[in-house]
Ligand SMILES: Nc1ncnc2c1ncn2[C@@H]1O[C@H](COP(=O)(O)OP(=O)(O)OP(=O)(O)O)[C@@H](O)[C@H]1O
């Protein structure tokens with residue numbers, strides 16, 4: 001775990017030159033403050049003991065200058081580190097975000113929004129914190145526990161050995177005891193992500209809770225998770241605190257041995273032994289103090305590592321099966337003829353059994369350029385799946401889907417999707433203004449174009465009645481609009497896209513019959529002469545199209561014009577009968 005995390009940190013923060021140089025500056029300052037000070041004080045004491053007062057004063061001045069220079073270097077180092085850190089932080093956030101948004105659609109279907117949001121936060125935050133952790137106290141503690149020991153080993157080997165003993169035994173003990181708590185830590189971080197996921201899922205679906213009068217259920221779930229998180233925290237802390245007692249004993253014994261050794265070797269006639277006493281006492285004091293903060297630091301460190309580690313799995317290629325070809329073909333669309341040739345497809349299931357959910361086997365659909373096809377069928381027939389496959393949100397298992405003879409797997413996904421104006425079953429609106437929702441991240445479109453698209457989708461009228469017209473914010477996922485209004489905005493967006501292929505998946509399902517009729521009449525204008533696939537439950541919507549495909553359980557069971565299908569008196573006929581009778 002540690003190795004993976006540090007490999008990652010080295011590959012990200014480790015690349016920053018300012019950070020590397022800055023670290024050297026900080027180290028230099030630390031050396032002066034934590035190591036050099038004691039040495040110079042010992043030398044001054046020895047000189048005083050030997051009566052060399054002039055030398056002692058001289059050393060004090062040297063100390064002053066060295067300390068000031070050290071502080072200056074440290075300050076510059078700090079600034080450089082901040083600079084490197086900030087730059088790498090934003091790069092990392094961008095890269096991780098890029099990774100998170102470029103997964104296959106199945107990834108977002110399988111994961112909770114809030115969970116992923118907290119993964120994102122935990123990733124960038126804990127990486128940054130881990131770095132700050134080292135730049136800050138941790139590095140100082142490491143220096144205070146290593147360099148003084150080395151100095152003591154040289155100046156008085158026996159004392160040095162006792163000091164080394166204290167440090168090594170302590171370190172082993174702390175690392176061992178902290179590792180005992182790792183399982184609690186991992187579980188606590190996982191619960192944290194789940195709790196965030198749960199809360200965001202609830203807020204998103206608040207209407208469902210409130211309308212059912214079951215807010216209590218939401219409370220119970222969150223209470224359970226929060227209590228569990230707190231309990232794990234307690235277990236972890238209790239363990240750490242209990243492990244602390246033996247540690248204190250080890251420190252006391254070790255330092256007493258070191259001091260005894262100094263006392264034994266001291267002689268009042270030898271001025272240099274005064275220096276050694278001062279050096280030993282200062283260093284031992286420093287070691288005791290730093291050893292005391294060590295458990296907290298190791299705890300903090302392991303905490304950050306266990307937080308960062310699970311987020312690294314999102315850096316892998318998992319859920320990135322749908323890839324652009326190495327040498328993408330250009331998708332030149334002239335007629336926009338669409339062919340599904342012997343297509344077979346099943347959805348992956350993440351159940352224990354790993355069984356797949358079959359939707360199509362050997363599906364063949366041939367749509368000529370400019371042809372406008374309606375798709376009908378009972379719920380679950382595979383209509384939306386058809387749209388998913390054409391957009392390459394999922395990859396087919398057998399056969400091929402082509403546009404003007406070009407296999408959609410041979411072109412860039414963005415290029416493919418730019419050629420298709422898609423209105424999904426559930427209109428997807430952003431928490432932005434109506435205008436932005438229609439223009440859809442395109443800054444180049446003019447207001448006139450937006451308005452003309454809105455008019456075509458019969459949305460202009462209601463938009464102008466909104467409090468701020470086109471500038472009105474629609475709320476998260478368009479919550480401040482009615483279902484039919486959302487759909488009309490989504491249609492306007494599709495109109496504005498001017499793509500050669502139109503793909504409507506129940507684009508008018510939420511409209512009342514009057515608005516639906518208006519849209520239905522406007523459909524020829526909206527679609528124009530483009531190739532279109534229009535999925536609809538309400539048959540009247542698609543009755544006027546060139547051809548109607550009736551799907552049932554992933555198969556085409558009937559196809560033809562509205563009139564010919566009625567004549568057939570088959571499935572379409574009975575659906576039509578049912579709907580017109582209503
Ligand atoms: N992401 C998914 N994972 C697993 N199975 C899925 C997924 N999406 C759809 N399915 C299944 O695939 C089948 C076809 O679903 P699809 O959404 O294509 O139906 P549909 O014809 O659009 O239905 P509706 O009219 O209700 O929109 C259904 O059995 C459905 O349960």
Ligand SMILES: [Mg+2]
Pocket residue numbers: 383384385425505
């Ligand atoms: Mg559907």
